[in-house]
Amino acid sequence: MTPNNNSIDQDHRCDVIIVGGGMVGLATALRLARSGIKVAMLEASxxxxxxxxxxxxxxxxxxxxxxxxxxxxxxxxxxxxxSAAVIDQVHVSNQGHFGTVLFDKNEFSVEALGHVVEAQVLGGVLWQQVKKTTGVHLIAPAELTAFEVSDEHVTVQFKHQQLSQKLQARLLIAADGAQSSIRQQLNLPTHTKAYEKTAIICNLKTEQPHRNRAYERLTRTGPFALLPFGDRMGLVWSNTHEQAGRLLAMDEGRFINAAQAAFGQRLGRFMQIGQRHSYPLHQVRVERQYANRVVLMGNAAHAVSPVSAQGLNLAVRGVRRLTQLLTEAHAHGGDLGAEKLLAEYQVASLPDQQQVLNYTDDLMTWFKIDEPVIAGLRSLGLLAIDSSPTLKKRLYELAGGLNY
Incomplete structure (x- = not known):
């Protein structure tokens, strides 16, 4: 593609370099550029x-x-x-046991509990906006080959159109995913927790309309979630690696029967499924998410299980915090890569990150235990939540990202 050169001076310098053109990187670039900060973005594809x-x-x-x-x-x-779908209600249940919780938008006097959007549409809108935004130098495909940090700037080396090139900036933002090569090169302490589970993801149609209600079913193998979208629902189903392998190998009819047995008949019969995909579930925690003139964002800094639908939402709140700090520093002529600024960002972000990481970890550990006592406690917990407006509001605020 032809890059937008408006953010690069004749010495190949800009204010901020972002590596990774996914949704987190694109949102960060767009927000910074609109604040007058000159950005270069490198995307591998x-x-x-x-x-x-x-x-x-x-x-x-x-x-x-x-x-x-x-x-x-x-x-x-x-x-x-x-093209988004509204979530008006969320129904939570415990497979094989009593106790349910129903979250309803009317309880909280809000327009919606959330929305379901197509990943490709959100990514496409962001990409189009960044392409036409003055102040973003978008280079793709580009392969990061090395970076060097000094007291005053960071120099990035990359390949584009088979040519080796360099860029220089005050700050490098790593938005290059859970396997971040930048994080690995910096040797930042990283803790990865494998849940020994695999998520099966697909879309399906149900006999009865979803009526904009999402479902979270606590099953013996882990959470089973259904999200309303158009005339179908999106399924995220946590299973052991072995069981997931069997489910993926099943024909459509057998898989539908297995999913139906896990979910029940609340939406009538499952009628049709789409392509099934899977990936192993794990959590990534990074203790220190910045180094000299480098900061990690999104999955490079924290990765959570998709069953809670919290990953991108948590990352978006991080983008909001970091870009606000950078915008204020830029307005006052400050150093965008200053360690004090990056430390302030992490201190402000850690409580939010820890809350979501702990919440999603509970979903993958506490709720997967099928011992009778634990199952009974889960059911009692659901009953307690459903009968307490205060508890329900707290959980809504946590899931809605409204605590931070």
Whole structure:
């Protein structure tokens, strides 16, 4: 592609370099550029730029209220919302045991508990916006080969169109995913917890309409989630590696029967499933998420299980915090890569990160135990939550990203 050169001076310098053109990197670039900060972005591949997709097998994401406000402030929510599905209710149940919780938007006097959007549409809208934004030098495909840090700047080396090139900036933002090569090169202490589970993800149609209700079913193998979208629902089902392998090998009819047995008949019969995908579940915690003139963002800094639909929402709150700090520093002529600024970002972000990491870890550990006493405690817990407006509001605020 032809890069936008408006953010690079003749000495190949800018204010901030972002490695990784996923949703986190794109959102960060867009927010910074609109504050007058000159950004260069390196992305390893050319993504699809579809802004209106709607395939039966589309991968979906949950946008919670805090993230919706961020996308609205960024000026792209209108483009995203055209194909988004509203979540009016969330039903939580415990397979084989008593106790349910129903979260309803009317209890909290809100327009919606959340929205479900196509990942490809959100990514496409962000990509299109970044491409036409003055102040972003977008280079793709580009391969990061090395980076060097000095007291005053960071120099990045990369390959683009088979040529080796260099860029220099005050700050390097690593938005290059859970296996971040930048994090590995910095040797930042990282703790990875494998849950010995695999998530099966697909879309399915049900006999009865979903009526904009999402479901979280606590099963013997782990959480079983259904998200409403259009005329179908998105399934995220946690299983042992062995059981997941068997489920993936099943024909459509046998898989539908197995999923039906795990979920029950609340939506009638499962009628059709789409392509099944899977990946192992793990959690990534990074103790120190910055080094000299380098900061980690998104999955490079923290990765959580998808069953809670919290990963991107947590990352969006991090983008909001970091870009706000950088915008204020830029307005006052400050150093965008100063250690004090990066430390302030991490201190502000850690309580939010720890809360979500602990919450999602509980889902993957506490709820997977099928001992009778534990199952009974889960059911009592659900009954207690359903009968307590205060507890329900706290959980809604946590899931909605409204605590931070």
């Amino acid at each position: 050319l993504p699809k730029e579809t802004m209106h997709h709607n395939s039966f097998d589309s991968r979906t994401l949950v946008v919670n209220p805090a993230s919706r406000q961020f996308w609205q402030d960024l000026g792209i929510w209108q483009s995203i919302s055209q």
